[in-house]
Structures are given as structure tokens and as C-alpha cells.
Amino acid sequence: MDGNRRWRKKPKATKCESEEVSSARWEAIDMTDQEEDLIYRMYRLVGDRWNLIAGRTPGRTAEEIERFWLMKHTHGFA
Template structure:
């Protein structure tokens, strides 16, 4: 992901939450699964804290 895509994902997540299909629709050439995987990898610490 380039910096512009990351910024758009961050802003869209703030607006629509984890509706990856909607976010992917705004980024040409990216799939919802790819964006979700990117988000989870970037925020891995948050997800691990929530599990415990």
C-alpha cells in the first residue's frame, strides 16, 4: 500500500468501519480481503489486546 492508499483506508475506516468492500471500491486494483489483511497487520497490537 502506498501512503495515499493508507490515508484513504484510515479515513474510510473512520467513516464506515470495517466494511472492507466499500473501502476497496474507492481504491482501484485492491480487493476487500487485501485491505482487511493490511488493516489487521497494521493494528495487530489493538486486536491482540482486545482478545485478552
Template sequence: MDKRRRKQAKMQSYCSEEVSSIEWEFINMTEQEEDLIYRMYKLVGDRWALIAGRVPGRKAEEIERFWIMRHGEGFASRRKELKRRSELINQQ
């Protein structure tokens, strides 16, 4: 493998490790917080700092990560897997 390909492989490995560490960090929101975030998003879009200003005790980064985890395509398969596992556990 040439030097360029090794560097690309190293960067991909690093990036996937970073994404997976964020992926597993679930953010718990109350029902009221979720409702407010959804309503604010409909009004102002992805202006996370503005939304965070309306949700006491939450940072813009937290709200953005919550939104991405709920609505991001990359997390859809993970959500399905967690839901499937939860249903299996509840059936037992």
C-alpha cells in the first residue's frame, strides 16, 4: 500500500472511531423538551443555539446531537436494532 492510501485508511479509521463514540452516547430528553425542540425546529430550522436558548439547561451541541440521532439516516439502522432488542426483551 502506498503512503497516500495508508494515510487515507488511517483517517477513515480515526473518523469512524470518533463517530461511533458519539453514536453510543444517547441523550435523554424529557417529553416536554422533545416537543419544544420539534416545534422550534419547524419554526427556525437547524439554528441550534437559538433552540438551546429556549430549552433550559441544554447546550446547542446537545440538541443538535439529539436531533441527528433521532433524524439522521446514519443512525436509522442503529435505532431499528435497539428497538428490535427492546421488543425481544419485553416479550420475555
């Protein structure tokens, strides 16, 4: 091996780079006022632990909760 050659590790792809998101998956999610209130309160308590929040929100998956939160709180979606 040549002493002048330096090996670099390739950085791991982030979730955004490694997954393509179809526009169908990012349709608006309708939440009731009670669900929104619960999500906001739970987020203040536990942060972005979507599985934990979804466990307290009947009929909602962690992916739905996270997508709802991102669509409400990300400037690109607002």
C-alpha cells in the first residue's frame, strides 16, 4: 500500500438521503383537536419518541404522528 494514499470512511447516508418519499405518503393527516392536544403535550414531555406518543394515541401509528408533527413544524410544509 502506498504511504501517500489516505483512506476515508464514506459517511453513512442519512434517512433523507437513503429513502425516497413519495408524495402520496405525505398527504395531510387530519387529527382531531384532542389528538393534536395530546401530541403537543406528549412531545413536551418525551420529545420525539414517536412510538411512545403513538402508544397513547389510539388508532395512530408512530409514522403518522411523526409525519403530522413534521408537516406542522417544518417550514417547507407550512
